Amino acid sequence: MMHVDGPGDRYVVGVDYGTLSGRALVVRVGDGAELGTAVHEYRHGVIGSVLPGSAAPLPPDWALQDPEDYRDVLRHAVPAAVAAAGIDPARVIGIATDFTACTVLPTLADGTPLCQVPELRDRPHAWVKLWKHHAGQPQADRINALAHERGEAWIGRYGGKISAEWQFAKGLQLLDEDPEVYRRAERFVEAADWIVWQLCGVETRNICTAGYKGIRQDGRYPSRDFLSALDPDFADFVGKLDGPLLPMGARAGGLTARAAAWTGLPEGIAVAVGNVDAHVTAAAGRALPPGHLVAIMGTSTCHVVNGANLVEVPGMCGVVEGGISPGHWGYEAGQSGVGDIFGWFVSHAAPAGMDSHERLCELAAAQPIGGHGLVALDWWNGNRSLLVNHDLSGLVVGLTLATRPADVYRALLESTAYGTRMIIEAFVAAGVPIRELVVTGGLASNRLLMQIYADVTDRPLSLIASAQGPALGSAIHAAVAAGAYPDVYAASAAMGRVDRDVYRPDPDRARAYDALYAEYRSLHDHFGRGGNEVMSRLRAIRNAAVEQAATRATTPLEVVA
Numbered sequence: 001m002m003h004v005d006g007p008g009d010r011y012v013v014g015v016d017y018g019t020l021s022g023r024a025l026v027v028r029v030g031d032g033a034e035l036g037t038a039v040h041e042y043r044h045g046v047i048g049s050v051l052p053g054s055a056a057p058l059p060p061d062w063a064l065q066d067p068e069d070y071r072d073v074l075r076h077a078v079p080a081a082v083a084a085a086g087i088d089p090a091r092v093i094g095i096a097t098d099f100t101a102c103t104v105l106p107t108l109a110d111g112t113p114l115c116q117v118p119e120l121r122d123r124p125h126a127w128v129k130l131w132k133h134h135a136g137q138p139q140a141d142r143i144n145a146l147a148h149e150r151g152e153a154w155i156g157r158y159g160g161k162i163s164a165e166w167q168f169a170k171g172l173q174l175l176d177e178d179p180e181v182y183r184r185a186e187r188f189v190e191a192a193d194w195i196v197w198q199l200c201g202v203e204t205r206n207i208c209t210a211g212y213k214g215i216r217q218d219g220r221y222p223s224r225d226f227l228s229a230l231d232p233d234f235a236d237f238v239g240k241l242d243g244p245l246l247p248m249g250a251r252a253g254g255l256t257a258r259a260a261a262w263t264g265l266p267e268g269i270a271v272a273v274g275n276v277d278a279h280v281t282a283a284a285g286r287a288l289p290p291g292h293l294v295a296i297m298g299t300s301t302c303h304v305v306n307g308a309n310l311v312e313v314p315g316m317c318g319v320v321e322g323g324i325s326p327g328h329w330g331y332e333a334g335q336s337g338v339g340d341i342f343g344w345f346v347s348h349a350a351p352a353g354m355d356s357h358e359r360l361c362e363l364a365a366a367q368p369i370g371g372h373g374l375v376a377l378d379w380w381n382g383n384r385s386l387l388v389n390h391d392l393s394g395l396v397v398g399l400t401l402a403t404r405p406a407d408v409y410r411a412l413l414e415s416t417a418y419g420t421r422m423i424i425e426a427f428v429a430a431g432v433p434i435r436e437l438v439v440t441g442g443l444a445s446n447r448l449l450m451q452i453y454a455d456v457t458d459r460p461l462s463l464i465a466s467a468q469g470p471a472l473g474s475a476i477h478a479a480v481a482a483g484a485y486p487d488v489y490a491a492s493a494a495m496g497r498v499d500r501d502v503y504r505p506d507p508d509r510a511r512a513y514d515a516l517y518a519e520y521r522s523l524h525d526h527f528g529r530g531g532n533e534v535m536s537r538l539r540a541i542r543n544a545a546v547e548q549a550a551t552r553a554t555t556p557l558e559v560v561a
Ligand SMILES: Nc1ncnc2c1ncn2[C@@H]1O[C@H](COP(=O)(O)OP(=O)(O)O)[C@@H](O)[C@H]1O
Pocket: 018, 019, 020, 021, 297, 298, 299, 300, 338, 339, 340, 341, 342, 343, 344, 357, 358, 441, 442, 443, 445, 446
């Protein structure tokens, strides 16, 4: 049924840029009603094996994207969402976007991505590095070692370790491996800020990515002295990052005529400062007051929670003043692989006839807790929190000839819940209270998984009452940027939607999980904290083997042989 505009209705558009697609959502300003949505899949998806138009293989752990796919979301998903909502586009007063992060690209001073500069198109380092590009682990290791050696105060704000996923590791990898592209990069910009630049024609930086994904604390980045100790040519890196820095919910500028033509929205409407898919979502779940841990559960999981005070939490991703909303200390942690692990099992391990989440869940749900005799480590995509090591890999212990596919699938679901419990316990132990979990994302619809999380964490689970939690969060920020609300707290209270305590922990099941969690912890510490470095050794062996095979493949005679 077509929506009919009320006489005073005004609307905002939220756009959520995920790993594989961008989702646009049209929302009514007064009450947060969601009126229309559309998805645009990125044409190039995740570029992990070869660059478009090239046959040369990318090394392991690379994950790139094409920025033109992001502009296509504005061209296709936004007008489609407005059409689906059946509203008059002239009544749209603002647009806001959120992005995966750290997803970052080198550009010229005017924002042109280096991968669109003809002579640089075949250079992998000229492309967007997606959040899950993990090939900068050696550079992250160097940054961390030097930070501890020099006693840099900021390292504690990142749980003691900068991730290979973050800006400085990616920037240093760029310098190490392609100094010419590093030199040509006049700007090194989060996709979250780049897309806002495309919308309003003004380059801005947001407090959230500058703090969590860059290393900006107490108003400054790491010193020139620190950066030149990493590499003298890295001393100028901050010059590529710095820009007008704006708080969450601020207006970055007005929609340009060019972006108005792409989107079909009125020229000049408010464009909100960039934001991250996880952090923006706290507003959608009315979870801005301290104590509500928001888990955005999709391919990966990101956890964000506001705190009243500053504390340092070992192994967390970071704490940033105003990083989620002005006036609070925002904390972030994460798991680099969650839905992707379940997806891997369905695609690559489950036999035909059992290769769907629905069938595996049905079989797994019938089991008593612990009945499969398995414990898994959820490190298929490395470990972001608490170990901050992307050379770690997955493990399943307890396999026997009696083990069946649904047993392993259930053990994988449980392993990710144990990973979340590790994160919650780290926050609580450090003095950041966690009263409830507020869940959103593609995995929130998996009932078995949600009940496992409630039981393993022994906490109630609330669900954001939107199929597009991040996009709703963005829409809320668009309303603030457009001046419809005085701040993000007021907008979240009016437009956010949450169903409280949808899943409650069962005391018996919670106790049964305590025993399995104790086993997870001991495996976690053994393989992740130095008991046995087998995973790192296997990674090094794999990398050497792949490199050797790639060298051989370029020798025609050997290929023929
Ligand atoms: N019913 C399900 N149960 C468990 N995992 C699922 C289910 N459906 C999809 N997945 C996994 O969830 C992920 C997609 O989550 P989604 O939130 O849609 O994406 P994104 O993280 O890109 O925003 C994929 O990794 C997929 O394998």
